[in-house]
Amino acid sequence: MTGNHVKRRLAEDIFFKGMVCLFAFISLLPLFLILYYITKNGIAVIDWDFLTSLPRPIGEAGGGVFNAIVGTLMLIILSGVISIPCGIAAGIYLSENKAGKLASGIRLSVVVLQGTPSIVIGIIAYIWIVAPLKTFSALSGGIALSIMMLPVIVKTTEETLKLIPYHLKEASLALGVPYYRTILKVILPSGISGILTGILLSVARITGETAPLLFTAFGNQFMNINIFKPIDSLPYRIFYYAMSPYPEWHSFAWGASFILVVLTLVLNLIARGISVKWKTRF
Amino acid sequence: MSGTVSNTFQDDMDTQGKSIPGSTDRSEKRFRFILALCGSLIVLLLLAILVTLLVTALPSIKEFGLFFFIGKVWDATTETFGALPFLVGTLFTSFLALLISIPFSLAISIFLGEYFKEGAISGFLRSAVEILAGIPSVIYGLWGLFLLMPAVRFIEMKIGVAPHGVGILTSSLILSIMIIPFSASLGREVITLVPGDLKEAAYSLGATRFEVIKNIVIPYARSGLTAGILLALGRAIGETMAVTMLIGNSNFLPTGIFSPANTMASVIANEFAEATGVTAASLIYIALVLFFVTMIVNIAGTYVIHKLSIESSKEVS
């Protein structure tokens, strides 16, 4: 009787563990399928020509995504230039002011901004930038993406700086080093790995964003480096090619996806490398 | 320009040793002011977004008011706008996605937080989940178009419903894959936080691991798991590209899981570029609603996490 009871409980235990392992690994299945498809279909089209030539007219063979790669890089730089200084400064403010009305207001705003759907930010950038400037532009796309980067940078900066021991700051201040110099020369450098990681993660987050670009950066079949003109980007190209009926464009979509995924993976890897290697231990 | 910058920098270096109290004070103030300014900028940004949405949506809010939420007809030709089909479409896809993803994200959380905290397998699984979180939405959509869509169509043919291939189910499936990493990573963290002495007490009473997980770990980590689910829900509600590519873009109330529909985000993506007047205002009204819904979900999720961290710090002390 008791033996059976114990047996049943043990069987239950093993069954549960089996189920947990099973479900955990089933959830990996899509990942492998996605990576497999991207790699298989992507590598097949990627060659020098694909990386360095411009799109051809509809229905004509050949062409590449050079303008989209350049566009994506430009958007990253633009949004970074806009959001990184402000994000880090706000992060420092939060780590220096743990309580207070403004601080909690900022924290709340960061949470809300981080959760704001990307399409809403796209609309905002259209209303703020595209409509008044009377043109779709790389700038409007960059601003939309910078709004998405901002909360990530603020949050990681705050969290990193919070972990830096107080005595470091005290020691610096005690030596008569001015406050701002303490922050910039002592606190920031100690947290640099965390902040850089945050920046890279936020870049990885926005690199693949498409929705905010639909009504802002707009797309361009030509090469463009003017930030006041529409610009192409990898995610937009993928969307455009994926929805088309042309098999060659489908394979181009996979090729562009491969480039995009490699880009985000490399960013993630570097971020992780930095956070492990440069980590200042206390 | 860069010349002057390096000059002031140089000057700055020179004054370092001399330390003029007045100037340090002033620069400290200025420094704090810049920090506060950048911080307030974020609050202002959020307020500006809110005000912009409110003002531009006003024509529609005035015209339809709260009937907007119960109106079933979305028709640009007669300028009748009711957002119910999109509200239902959004909630339907998001909750279905959540339902599908919970067993998997819970399994990953328990696997990583309880069974295999360290080691090669868990490291592997952990990075896999991270990669999954990093794949862009549009690529999920692309993959869904060429793999998920034919698969769903195959099922639809087998059971004899209209074989669209796209619709609620297809979108929910892709969403569920996309949100697993969100609830799983938070779930792992809270499960790892469950105090060892509680579990050991249960083990010493002869409980099996399953019983410990069921009766100790899950109840203890409950609020954290809820927070993870809330954050995943927020993500699912706002997701645009993959859903737009797979939902079938029908402006009607969905009739079942195979029916084509539209979510709040996808209808904006489809129609915003061509919308004028009241149509545009109505789409922005939808954006406003979307903004508020995700805001509430995210604040609730963060609140739960916050409470959690306070509780756990109390227990430590």
Next chain:
Amino acid sequence: MLGNFSRVLSSMFVVFALICGSSVASASDMELLGAGATFPQPLYSKMFDAYNQQYKVKINYQGIGSGGGINQLIKKTVDFGGTDAFMTSKEVQSAGAPVLHIPTCLGAVVVTYNLPGNPKLNFTPDAVAGIFLGTITRWNDPKIASANPGVKLPDMPVSAVHRADGSGTTYIFSEYLTKVSKEWKEKIGAGKSLNWPAGQIGQKGNPGVAGYVKQTPGAVGYVELLYAIQNKMPYGSVRNKAGKFIEPTLKSVSAAANVKIPDDTNVSLTDTEAATGYPISGFTWLIFYKEQKYGGKAKDRAEALAKLLVWIVGDGQRYVEPLQYAPLSKEAAAKANKLVRSMTYDGVPLVK
């Protein structure tokens, strides 16, 4: 002044300034922006590619649908729009200034489908209306079968797909159905975006519809002829007013276009009287403001646009036929040319 931090900040501003600077430097090579109809997009992308090679002027055209083209022109975010539906009086009103339409080519809206074996099908107007009204739900419906003796139609569900964006292709198609089907006229009507029957799939742009039909067995949609041809998709012949089943071709579209064209070129070609004419065809237009001095637009930009438009209705017409669109008739081309010549900048004609 604030050490490292300000150095980082200022170096970022330098980067920013450099980007802006390079932008200004590159702004000298002209680039025009257009958006709208996907119906003629394959032709435009070919034309603009050729134009860029010849005149070194980049013309960025994005297919966002005719509705989008009209709206973005009204909001003045583009230099020109593309549409297959003439602007409504309400749209002209909200544009606030006279807008010119110049026809660029003619095309056919074809009913394309995906069936096993891809048979050539004939459609009666009733069958077309029934499919998109949702009253014909299976492919072996007598309404389809009766026009196709000798074709074995499968017992498959019909999955009709329409445009999710505001579309001139939809306008041509629905305007035709309004003329030939009373039920359609009462229930749905004509327009760029319609109140479609429930349960139908919507897709973005001609490419989106073609892509979905191509991938989905049993699906049926309406696209411009070239999209079907380029993708080797079957398309049906449609019975015209004279009672003949006409296959959409360059010739049958030109036959339908053989009508008197008014000075503003606003003319409908659907449900043509011509015995050999395909009944669902139409012009596609480029739209732009008559007075080009608005919103701080530079004169050279306006001149570049005028030059392009003259080229499109003249020399550029040689690219039309190879892509299976029908070129403008002499009369239409002359009227289009006259319209372009009425463009002004600050009251002065742009084309001499």
